[in-house]
Amino acid sequence: MSTRSHKEGKELETLDRLVEEITVDASGDDEQLWAFRQAFEDNVALPADGFVIGEPVSVISVDYDGNERRGLTAHCRREDGSEYGIAVSDVVFPHASAGVRYIAAYRRWLNLDPYPVETRKSSRSGRRHKVADDDIDLSKPVELVVLSIMERAARCRLLGSDRIITLRANLLWEVAPGAIVTVAPRKQWRYGGHPYLSGEIQSTRIDVKALDLAPLGLAEMDMWDPKEADWGEDDEFIEEWAGPIIAHGPRPMFEMEQVLPGEDPDEPFIDPITRSNDLKNAGERAEAMKILMQLCREDLRCLDAHSHLGNFVFDHHPQDAIRHYEVGLRIGELSLGDGFIGVLPWGLVDNRPFLRCMHGYGLCLWRLGRFDAAESIFQKMFWLNPSDNQGVRFLIGQVKAKTAWKD
Numbered sequence: 319m320s321t322r323s324h325k326e327g328k329e330l331e332t333l334d335r336l337v338e339e340i341t342v343d344a345s346g347d348d349e350q351l352w353a354f355r356q357a358f359e360d361n362v363a364l365p366a367d368g369f370v371i372g373e374p375v376s377v378i379s380v381d382y383d384g385n386e387r388r389g390l391t392a393h394c395r396r397e398d399g400s401e402y403g404i405a406v407s408d409v410v411f412p413h414a415s416a417g418v419r420y421i422a423a424y425r426r427w428l429n430l431d432p433y434p435v436e437t438r439k440s441s442r443s444g445r446r447h448k449v450a451d452d453d454i455d456l457s458k459p460v461e462l463v464v465l466s467i468m469e470r471a472a473r474c475r476l477l478g479s480d481r482i483i484t485l486r487a488n489l490l491w492e493v494a495p496g497a498i499v500t501v502a503p504r505k506q507w508r509y510g511g512h513p514y515l516s517g518e519i520q521s522t523r524i525d526v527k528a529l530d531l532a533p534l535g536l537a538e539m540d541m542w543d544p545k546e547a548d549w550g551e552d553d554e555f556i557e558e559w560a561g562p563i564i565a566h567g568p569r570p571m572f573e574m575e576q577v578l579p580g581e582d583p584d585e586p587f588i589d590p591i592t593r594s595n596d597l598k599n600a601g602e603r604a605e606a607m608k609i610l611m612q613l614c615r616e617d618l619r620c621l622d623a624h625s626h627l628g629n630f631v632f633d634h635h636p637q638d639a640i641r642h643y644e645v646g647l648r649i650g651e652l653s654l655g656d657g658f659i660g661v662l663p664w665g666l667v668d669n670r671p672f673l674r675c676m677h678g679y680g681l682c683l684w685r686l687g688r689f690d691a692a693e694s695i696f697q698k699m700f701w702l703n704p705s706d707n708q709g710v711r712f713l714i715g716q717v718k719a720k721t722a723w724k725d
Contacts, residue, residue: 333432336423347386354390354424355382358406362417367447367480369410370394374447377417380406390424397448412480413532449476449483449513456503459520463529464497466615471514473615474499477528486516492638495614496529496624496645497522524641526648531619533653535575542661543568547704557711559700571661574653576668579616591622603630621646621671628678633725640682646675664707673699677708684713685723693717 344353358364358380368377375394378401382390390406407425411417422432453476454460462474462485472485477498485501493499503517544564549556556564580590590609597606607630613623624646632639650672654660662669676699683692696710696717 330426330432333419333423333426336419337427340423341427348384350427351382351386351389354427355380358390358420362420366415366417367412368394368417370404370408372445374445377409389428413530447481449481451506453481454503454506454515456506459500459502460515462499462501464493464495464499465618466495466611467491467493468611483513483515486514487519489519493519493522494627494641494645495611496526496618496649497524497641498528524644524648526645526652529618531649531652534577534619534650536572536653537575539571539573539666541568542571542663544704559697559711559714560704563701563704569659569661571663571666573666573668574650574662574672576622576671577617577619578622579613579620591626594626598630619649621650621675625671625674625678628675632678632682636682636685640679640686643675643678643682646671647679650675661704662702664703664705669703673703673708677710680710684717687722689717689720
């Protein structure tokens with residue numbers, strides 16, 4: 319059984335317990351619908367941002383008028399100010415909001431898929447809610463999540479929400495998508511209906527746990543057995559790093575979910591990363607980077623975009639490249655959790671974006687003279703991918719000896 323299906327089974331068990339908790343004192347559909355209405359009133363703060371058929375709306379209220387066939391209804395307001403009612407089961411809340419589990423529990427009670435396809439997709443990949451005029455207090459610092467960087471501005475979202483805004487500030491090219499910036503705001507305005515903010519960046523940090531991202535899925539594959547791995551000829555010396563891995567014995571293998579917005583399953587060799595690489599090789603670096611930034615803007619969990627952004631500046635600016643690699647690395651680590659002992663083989667191709675981020679991060683640590691941290695990353699790479707397709711075994715001796723990087 320894959321960890322994805324196991325996780326989904328646990329989610330359904332949790333929803334069944336929530337449904338039972340909501341309806342425990344209610345008999346019949348009418349009383350249970352009233353119970354669900356009360357659960358929304360008690361646990362979901364409204365108005366709240368939501369989506370209906372991919373369109374951003376503000377959910378004003380949830381009600382039940384006694385019509386069992388109609389069930390719960392949501393009163394919604396569009397961006398243009400018009401209002402309408404719709405079945406609660408058709409509303410999608412941002413995945414980190416409290417409303418998600420109550421919508422899912424209600425759909426479960428209705429014998430519908432609690433997590434239909436549209437709710438599993440990132441709400442940040444389509445039309446998005448915009449920062450309102452009263453969302454930002456210009457007298458106080460504001461924290462923004464950087465989604466992408468353009469020539470003189472950055473597309474951001476307000477930390478703790480899905481609301482977007484464009485930031486104009488100096489030193490933006492020293493910031494990586496996925497970083498959190500603290501801004502001293504100067505001016506807020508709208509142009510063409512889109513919100514803008516100007517200000518001075520006071521600080522930058524990488525804290526992916528604060529981004530409210532859904533962890534990438536992990537699909538469990540076969541067991542990895544060190545006895546079946548190729549460690550060289552029988553009489554060949556086993557390298558020091560391999561000893562503990564062999565001694566640990568068999569471990570489960572996993573393949574990490576790869577997020578790649580714009581990928582066409584029918585055209586496996588034509589995807590945004592390939593297009594970006596082709597443009598870069600043709601000397602069209604600005605257009606190539608634009609594609610990678612767009613991928614981050616659509617979904618920060620596109621690890622390959624982070625690794626290739628790091629590659630763009632690795633040769634001459636490792637202090638900038640390391641930020642791109644680290645964001646991708648930390649987002650991938652959200653899926654592993656604490657105490658992960660599995661293997662992420664390079665041969666399972668969807669693992670490669672994460673391993674590329676880890677490799678680039680380790681190389682930057684070495685270049686910047688952070689030898690102990692680089693050694694720790696390389697040791698972890700051995701454990702995750704013992705076949706060492708990226709050749710860390712040829713580097714770690716120099717890192718341990720604290721040999722300075724040479725181009």
